[in-house]
Amino acid sequence: MTHQLSENEISSAVKQISNDGWVIVEDAIEPELIDTIGKEIERLERELSIGQGDNLFEGTKTTRIYNLLVQGETFQQMPLHNNVLPIVEGVLGQGLLISSLSSIAIGADERAQPIHSDDQLIPIPKPHPPIICNTMWAITDFTEANGATRLIPGTHLNDHSPNPMQSYDSIAAEMKRGSVLFWVGSLWHGGGANITTQRRIGVALNYCAGYIRQQENQQLGIPLEMIAKFPRKLQELVGLGIYNGLLGHIDKKHPRDHLFGDGTQAGLIWDYAKVTPT
Numbered sequence: 001m002t003h004q005l006s007e008n009e010i011s012s013a014v015k016q017i018s019n020d021g022w023v024i025v026e027d028a029i030e031p032e033l034i035d036t037i038g039k040e041i042e043r044l045e046r047e048l049s050i051g052q053g054d055n056l057f058e059g060t061k062t063t064r065i066y067n068l069l070v071q072g073e074t075f076q077q078m079p080l081h082n083n084v085l086p087i088v089e090g091v092l093g094q095g096l097l098i099s100s101l102s103s104i105a106i107g108a109d110e111r112a113q114p115i116h117s118d119d120q121l122i123p124i125p126k127p128h129p130p131i132i133c134n135t136m137w138a139i140t141d142f143t144e145a146n147g148a149t150r151l152i153p154g155t156h157l158n159d160h161s162p163n164p165m166q167s168y169d170s171i172a173a174e175m176k177r178g179s180v181l182f183w184v185g186s187l188w189h190g191g192g193a194n195i196t197t198q199r200r201i202g203v204a205l206n207y208c209a210g211y212i213r214q215q216e217n218q219q220l221g222i223p224l225e226m227i228a229k230f231p232r233k234l235q236e237l238v239g240l241g242i243y244n245g246l247l248g249h250i251d252k253k254h255p256r257d258h259l260f261g262d263g264t265q266a267g268l269i270w271d272y273a274k275v276t277p278t
């Protein structure tokens with residue numbers, strides 16, 4: 001049964017992510033929401049004629065829909081979910097951003113995705129504090145046979161990233177539909193091979209710290225008139241916020257004030273260090 005996670009449950013999930021690099025929260029999401037997300041993905045794949053990937057990373061029997069935040073309220077509520085966001089905030093701290101939101105439906109006969117880490121392209125020494133925390137929402141059950149995400153526990157503490165051309169021993173993150181897998185961006189992982197006849201459908205909702213670049217350029221990818229109608233927290237999560245009182249201001253204004261003239265105060269660190277000219 002889905003229930004609102006307690007503070008203890010949230011902090012124990014955060015601790016597990018810090019220790020092992022990942023955690024699964026079972027029954028995290030209401031079954032009705034999972035049903036709606038599943039139906040929406042199938043509708044969008046049909047209506048947008050989304051094809052399968054054509055490379056090792058996206059797969060060749062896997063269908064992905066990117067930039068799901070433009071696809072309506074069902075997807076717009078996901079990043080704010082109260083069994084998800086508090087855990088990710090516990091890992092990345094306040095001021096975090098949505099990095100990307102995409103569906104990943106792994107079809108029959110798909111081979112395993114190369115093992116990689118999601119921070120592999122960011123040129124900073126490892127290990128480092130978490131800068132990325134990703135979530136995979138199980139829209140169908142995830143089983144070893146249908147392509148559940150493969151993980152190599154503890155690798156988030158390694159001083160290097162995996163070689164995507166190499167194979168590694170890994171475990172399958174098996175979980176029931178409605179569960180969410182959380183992992184930190186340094187953890188070595190990859191989508192599994194699907195040897196069944198059914199699709200494994202997941203939604204990858206990825207977050208990053210407020211001081212690094214989002215994978216999907218949401219300020220370009222989401223029409224402003226749509227962002228204007230988002231709840232404030234979601235506006236901040238897509239990039240219309242200010243991190244630590246400085247990063248993201250424009251002409252000393254809050255981005256929301258700059259765009260919509262709504263008077264949101266930027267609250268810049270400079271305001272706390274004012275001096276009277278002499």
Ligand SMILES: O=C(O)CCC(=O)C(=O)O
Nearest residue numbers: 104148149189190191192
């Ligand atoms: O589909 C999955 O289980 C993982 C996908 C993934 O890690 C990726 O595409 O970067």
